[in-house]
Amino acid sequence: xxxxxxxxxxxxxxxxxxxxxxxxxxxxxxxxxxxxxxxxxxxxxxxxxxxxxxxxxxxxxxxxxxxxxxxxxxxxxxxxxxxxxxxxxxxxxxxxxxxxxxxxxxxxxxxxxxxxxxxxxxxxxxxxxxxxxxxxxxxxxxxxxxxxxxxxxxxxxxxxxxxxxxxxxxxxxxxxxxxxxxxxxxxxxxxxxxxxxxxxxxxxxxxxxxxxxxxxxxxxxxxxxxxxxxxxxxxxxxxxxxxxxxxxxxxxxxxxxxxxxxxxxxxxxxxxxxxxxxx
Numbered sequence: 001x002x003x004x005x006x007x008x009x010x011x012x013x014x015x016x017x018x019x020x021x022x023x024x025x026x027x028x029x030x031x032x033x034x035x036x037x038x039x040x041x042x043x044x045x046x047x048x049x050x051x052x053x054x055x056x057x058x059x060x061x062x063x064x065x066x067x068x069x070x071x072x073x074x075x076x077x078x079x080x081x082x083x084x085x086x087x088x089x090x091x092x093x094x095x096x097x098x099x100x101x102x103x104x105x106x107x108x109x110x111x112x113x114x115x116x117x118x119x120x121x122x123x124x125x126x127x128x129x130x131x132x133x134x135x136x137x138x139x140x141x142x143x144x145x146x147x148x149x150x151x152x153x154x155x156x157x158x159x160x161x162x163x164x165x166x167x168x169x170x171x172x173x174x175x176x177x178x179x180x181x182x183x184x185x186x187x188x189x190x191x192x193x194x195x196x197x198x199x200x201x202x203x204x205x206x207x208x209x210x211x212x213x214x215x216x217x218x219x220x221x222x223x224x225x226x227x228x229x230x231x232x233x234x235x236x237x238x239x240x241x242x243x244x245x246x247x248x249x250x251x252x253x254x255x256x257x258x259x260x261x262x263x264x265x266x267x268x269x270x271x272x273x274x275x276x277x278x279x
Contacts, residue, residue, distance in 0.1 A: 020278050022242050025064040027271040032264035034271050035149075036083035036207070037251040038091060040113055045251065045259065045273075051079035051097055059117055062259075064273040070116040074123045075109050081149040082207050082249070084158070086180070089113045092158055093124070098147040101138040101165060106130065108151070108158055108178070127158070129178050129185045141167040145174055149248075150208035152215070156180050160187060161208045161217065164200075171197040173205045173217075175233075191233055193217065193226060211252040218250040218260065223276075239278075245270065 035050035055072040079097025093109040110125040150161035176187035196203035207218040215226040222240045226233035245268040249261040256278040264270040
Protein backbone atom coordinates (compact mmCIF):
# COMPACT_ATOMS: atom_id res chain seq x y z
CA UNK A 1 0.00 0.00 0.00
CA UNK A 2 2.83 2.38 0.83
CA UNK A 3 4.44 1.74 -2.56
CA UNK A 4 1.10 2.32 -4.27
CA UNK A 5 0.60 5.59 -2.39
CA UNK A 6 4.10 6.76 -3.35
CA UNK A 7 3.44 5.92 -7.00
CA UNK A 8 0.12 7.82 -6.96
CA UNK A 9 1.78 10.90 -5.46
CA UNK A 10 4.39 10.74 -8.24
CA UNK A 11 1.75 10.51 -10.97
CA UNK A 12 -0.27 13.37 -9.48
CA UNK A 13 2.90 15.45 -9.32
CA UNK A 14 3.47 14.91 -13.03
CA UNK A 15 -0.10 15.94 -13.86
CA UNK A 16 0.14 19.12 -11.77
CA UNK A 17 3.66 20.26 -12.47
CA UNK A 18 4.42 18.42 -15.70
CA UNK A 19 7.86 17.78 -17.11
CA UNK A 20 8.86 21.30 -18.02
CA UNK A 21 11.78 23.57 -18.72
CA UNK A 22 11.85 27.21 -17.70
CA UNK A 23 14.32 29.81 -18.91
CA UNK A 24 14.35 33.54 -18.30
CA UNK A 25 15.66 36.72 -19.83
CA UNK A 26 16.16 40.06 -18.11
CA UNK A 27 13.94 42.70 -19.71
CA UNK A 28 14.85 46.33 -20.23
CA UNK A 29 13.76 48.72 -17.47
CA UNK A 30 11.58 50.29 -20.17
CA UNK A 31 9.26 47.41 -19.25
CA UNK A 32 9.76 47.42 -15.48
CA UNK A 33 5.99 47.25 -14.95
CA UNK A 34 5.20 44.92 -17.84
CA UNK A 35 1.56 43.87 -17.85
CA UNK A 36 0.75 42.32 -21.22
CA UNK A 37 2.15 40.19 -24.06
CA UNK A 38 0.94 39.46 -27.59
CA UNK A 39 2.52 37.70 -30.56
CA UNK A 40 3.32 39.82 -33.64
CA UNK A 41 4.03 38.24 -37.03
CA UNK A 42 5.19 35.00 -35.34
CA UNK A 43 8.64 36.43 -34.58
CA UNK A 44 8.15 39.35 -32.17
CA UNK A 45 6.26 40.16 -29.01
CA UNK A 46 4.22 43.25 -28.20
CA UNK A 47 4.31 44.44 -24.59
CA UNK A 48 3.26 47.38 -22.44
CA UNK A 49 3.42 48.71 -18.89
CA UNK A 50 0.54 49.14 -16.48
CA UNK A 51 -0.95 52.16 -14.71
CA UNK A 52 0.83 55.48 -14.45
CA UNK A 53 3.27 54.82 -17.29
CA UNK A 54 3.33 56.38 -20.73
CA UNK A 55 0.75 55.19 -23.31
CA UNK A 56 3.41 53.29 -25.25
CA UNK A 57 3.56 49.81 -26.73
CA UNK A 58 6.87 48.02 -27.22
CA UNK A 59 7.97 45.51 -29.84
CA UNK A 60 10.53 43.07 -28.44
CA UNK A 61 12.23 39.91 -29.63
CA UNK A 62 12.01 36.54 -27.89
CA UNK A 63 15.07 37.45 -25.82
CA UNK A 64 13.33 40.51 -24.44
CA UNK A 65 15.27 43.17 -26.40
CA UNK A 66 13.23 46.27 -27.30
CA UNK A 67 13.31 46.83 -31.07
CA UNK A 68 10.69 49.55 -31.47
CA UNK A 69 8.22 51.58 -29.44
CA UNK A 70 5.08 53.45 -30.46
CA UNK A 71 3.05 56.04 -28.54
CA UNK A 72 -0.75 56.25 -28.60
CA UNK A 73 -1.44 59.94 -29.15
CA UNK A 74 -5.10 60.03 -28.14
CA UNK A 75 -5.06 57.81 -25.05
CA UNK A 76 -3.75 57.82 -21.50
CA UNK A 77 -2.44 54.90 -19.52
CA UNK A 78 -4.99 55.17 -16.75
CA UNK A 79 -4.59 51.51 -15.82
CA UNK A 80 -3.46 49.36 -18.73
CA UNK A 81 -3.56 45.75 -17.57
CA UNK A 82 -3.41 43.37 -20.53
CA UNK A 83 -3.47 43.12 -24.30
CA UNK A 84 -4.41 40.67 -27.01
CA UNK A 85 -4.29 40.54 -30.81
CA UNK A 86 -6.66 39.12 -33.43
CA UNK A 87 -5.73 37.17 -36.60
CA UNK A 88 -5.95 40.38 -38.68
CA UNK A 89 -3.28 42.07 -36.59
CA UNK A 90 -5.55 44.35 -34.60
CA UNK A 91 -4.20 44.90 -31.10
CA UNK A 92 -6.57 45.38 -28.15
CA UNK A 93 -5.27 47.08 -25.00
CA UNK A 94 -7.28 46.79 -21.79
CA UNK A 95 -7.44 50.12 -19.97
CA UNK A 96 -9.82 48.68 -17.40
CA UNK A 97 -7.78 48.09 -14.28
CA UNK A 98 -10.19 48.89 -11.48
CA UNK A 99 -8.75 47.98 -8.07
CA UNK A 100 -11.32 50.00 -6.15
CA UNK A 101 -14.19 48.88 -8.42
CA UNK A 102 -15.37 52.48 -8.92
CA UNK A 103 -14.16 53.43 -12.42
CA UNK A 104 -16.75 54.56 -14.95
CA UNK A 105 -14.32 55.15 -17.83
CA UNK A 106 -13.45 51.55 -18.74
CA UNK A 107 -12.15 51.18 -22.30
CA UNK A 108 -10.51 48.77 -24.71
CA UNK A 109 -8.10 50.50 -27.12
CA UNK A 110 -7.85 49.18 -30.70
CA UNK A 111 -4.60 49.67 -32.63
CA UNK A 112 -3.38 48.44 -35.99
CA UNK A 113 -0.23 46.56 -34.89
CA UNK A 114 1.52 46.82 -38.26
CA UNK A 115 0.90 50.57 -38.33
CA UNK A 116 2.31 50.86 -34.81
CA UNK A 117 5.38 48.84 -35.80
CA UNK A 118 6.02 51.17 -38.75
CA UNK A 119 5.48 54.46 -36.90
CA UNK A 120 6.53 56.21 -33.72
CA UNK A 121 2.97 57.25 -32.89
CA UNK A 122 -0.59 56.23 -33.81
CA UNK A 123 -4.17 56.92 -32.80
CA UNK A 124 -6.33 54.31 -31.14
CA UNK A 125 -9.99 53.49 -31.61
CA UNK A 126 -11.88 53.26 -28.31
CA UNK A 127 -14.40 50.65 -27.20
CA UNK A 128 -15.99 52.04 -24.03
CA UNK A 129 -17.95 49.63 -21.87
CA UNK A 130 -19.75 49.05 -18.58
CA UNK A 131 -20.51 45.79 -16.78
CA UNK A 132 -24.12 44.69 -17.09
CA UNK A 133 -24.42 43.79 -13.41
CA UNK A 134 -22.53 46.64 -11.76
CA UNK A 135 -24.95 49.17 -10.30
CA UNK A 136 -22.84 50.75 -7.54
CA UNK A 137 -19.42 52.42 -7.83
CA UNK A 138 -17.93 50.93 -5.75
CA UNK A 139 -20.22 48.00 -4.91
CA UNK A 140 -20.47 46.35 -1.49
CA UNK A 141 -17.30 44.58 -0.31
CA UNK A 142 -18.70 41.12 -1.06
CA UNK A 143 -19.49 42.15 -4.65
CA UNK A 144 -16.12 43.66 -5.63
CA UNK A 145 -15.40 41.62 -8.74
CA UNK A 146 -15.17 44.30 -11.46
CA UNK A 147 -11.41 44.73 -11.81
CA UNK A 148 -10.27 43.40 -15.19
CA UNK A 149 -6.57 42.63 -15.57
CA UNK A 150 -6.95 39.94 -18.25
CA UNK A 151 -8.41 39.97 -21.76
CA UNK A 152 -8.41 37.63 -24.75
CA UNK A 153 -9.82 37.64 -28.29
CA UNK A 154 -12.05 34.90 -29.65
CA UNK A 155 -14.52 34.80 -32.53
CA UNK A 156 -14.75 38.60 -33.04
CA UNK A 157 -15.29 39.28 -29.35
CA UNK A 158 -13.13 40.55 -26.52
CA UNK A 159 -13.44 38.69 -23.23
CA UNK A 160 -12.47 40.15 -19.87
CA UNK A 161 -11.52 37.92 -16.92
CA UNK A 162 -12.00 39.72 -13.62
CA UNK A 163 -9.71 39.87 -10.61
CA UNK A 164 -11.68 39.52 -7.41
CA UNK A 165 -11.41 41.90 -4.47
CA UNK A 166 -14.41 40.43 -2.69
CA UNK A 167 -14.44 40.25 1.09
CA UNK A 168 -14.74 37.57 2.28
CA UNK A 169 -12.62 36.02 -0.48
CA UNK A 170 -14.56 33.78 -2.87
CA UNK A 171 -11.87 32.67 -5.31
CA UNK A 172 -14.23 33.35 -8.22
CA UNK A 173 -13.40 35.29 -11.39
CA UNK A 174 -16.05 36.23 -13.92
CA UNK A 175 -15.79 36.37 -17.70
CA UNK A 176 -17.52 39.18 -19.61
CA UNK A 177 -17.68 39.75 -23.35
CA UNK A 178 -18.03 42.68 -25.75
CA UNK A 179 -17.90 43.01 -29.52
CA UNK A 180 -14.76 44.20 -31.30
CA UNK A 181 -16.87 47.03 -32.74
CA UNK A 182 -19.05 49.62 -31.04
CA UNK A 183 -18.05 52.80 -29.24
CA UNK A 184 -20.23 52.24 -26.17
CA UNK A 185 -21.10 48.72 -25.03
CA UNK A 186 -22.43 46.70 -22.15
CA UNK A 187 -20.18 43.80 -21.15
CA UNK A 188 -22.29 40.66 -20.78
CA UNK A 189 -21.37 38.00 -18.24
CA UNK A 190 -20.54 34.73 -20.03
CA UNK A 191 -19.00 32.40 -17.45
CA UNK A 192 -17.26 32.14 -14.07
CA UNK A 193 -14.05 30.41 -13.00
CA UNK A 194 -13.12 29.05 -9.60
CA UNK A 195 -9.47 30.02 -9.20
CA UNK A 196 -8.86 29.10 -5.56
CA UNK A 197 -9.61 30.02 -1.98
CA UNK A 198 -6.16 30.94 -0.70
CA UNK A 199 -6.50 34.70 -1.17
CA UNK A 200 -5.12 37.20 -3.66
CA UNK A 201 -1.44 36.29 -3.18
CA UNK A 202 -2.02 32.92 -4.83
CA UNK A 203 -5.42 33.11 -6.50
CA UNK A 204 -5.79 36.59 -7.99
CA UNK A 205 -5.93 36.51 -11.81
CA UNK A 206 -3.25 38.72 -13.40
CA UNK A 207 -3.48 37.72 -17.08
CA UNK A 208 -5.05 35.18 -19.42
CA UNK A 209 -4.69 33.84 -22.93
CA UNK A 210 -6.93 31.66 -25.09
CA UNK A 211 -5.81 29.15 -27.70
CA UNK A 212 -7.32 26.03 -29.26
CA UNK A 213 -10.28 25.86 -26.90
CA UNK A 214 -8.12 26.28 -23.80
CA UNK A 215 -8.00 29.29 -21.48
CA UNK A 216 -4.68 29.70 -19.67
CA UNK A 217 -5.06 31.82 -16.54
CA UNK A 218 -2.08 33.36 -14.76
CA UNK A 219 -1.58 34.08 -11.06
CA UNK A 220 1.60 35.06 -9.24
CA UNK A 221 2.54 31.44 -8.54
CA UNK A 222 1.00 29.31 -11.29
CA UNK A 223 -0.72 28.89 -14.65
CA UNK A 224 -4.13 27.20 -14.73
CA UNK A 225 -5.41 25.38 -17.81
CA UNK A 226 -9.19 25.51 -18.35
CA UNK A 227 -10.67 23.65 -21.31
CA UNK A 228 -13.94 24.80 -22.86
CA UNK A 229 -16.27 21.80 -22.85
CA UNK A 230 -19.87 22.16 -24.03
CA UNK A 231 -19.74 25.91 -23.53
CA UNK A 232 -18.26 25.84 -20.02
CA UNK A 233 -14.66 26.13 -18.83
CA UNK A 234 -13.48 23.05 -16.94
CA UNK A 235 -10.20 23.04 -15.03
CA UNK A 236 -7.65 20.56 -16.39
CA UNK A 237 -4.37 21.22 -14.60
CA UNK A 238 -2.09 23.60 -12.69
CA UNK A 239 1.48 24.45 -13.60
CA UNK A 240 3.32 25.86 -10.57
CA UNK A 241 6.28 28.11 -11.37
CA UNK A 242 9.77 27.59 -10.03
CA UNK A 243 9.69 30.97 -8.32
CA UNK A 244 7.13 33.39 -6.93
CA UNK A 245 7.05 36.99 -8.17
CA UNK A 246 4.72 39.55 -9.71
CA UNK A 247 3.85 37.74 -12.93
CA UNK A 248 1.48 39.94 -14.94
CA UNK A 249 1.47 38.68 -18.54
CA UNK A 250 1.03 35.39 -20.37
CA UNK A 251 1.19 34.44 -24.04
CA UNK A 252 0.40 30.97 -25.37
CA UNK A 253 2.34 29.79 -28.42
CA UNK A 254 1.04 26.22 -28.17
CA UNK A 255 -0.20 23.76 -25.57
CA UNK A 256 3.46 23.11 -24.76
CA UNK A 257 5.10 26.53 -24.99
CA UNK A 258 4.36 29.82 -23.23
CA UNK A 259 5.84 33.21 -22.49
CA UNK A 260 5.27 34.74 -19.06
CA UNK A 261 6.48 38.16 -17.89
CA UNK A 262 7.08 39.49 -14.38
CA UNK A 263 7.42 43.07 -13.18
CA UNK A 264 10.56 44.44 -11.56
CA UNK A 265 10.70 44.08 -7.79
CA UNK A 266 13.32 45.61 -5.49
CA UNK A 267 13.88 42.27 -3.75
CA UNK A 268 12.82 39.67 -6.33
CA UNK A 269 14.58 41.37 -9.24
CA UNK A 270 13.40 41.69 -12.81
CA UNK A 271 11.67 42.55 -14.97
CA UNK A 272 11.80 39.05 -16.45
CA UNK A 273 10.58 37.30 -19.59
CA UNK A 274 10.16 33.56 -18.99
CA UNK A 275 9.95 30.86 -21.65
CA UNK A 276 8.13 27.75 -20.45
CA UNK A 277 8.32 24.52 -22.44
CA UNK A 278 6.36 21.44 -21.47
CA UNK A 279 7.96 18.19 -22.56
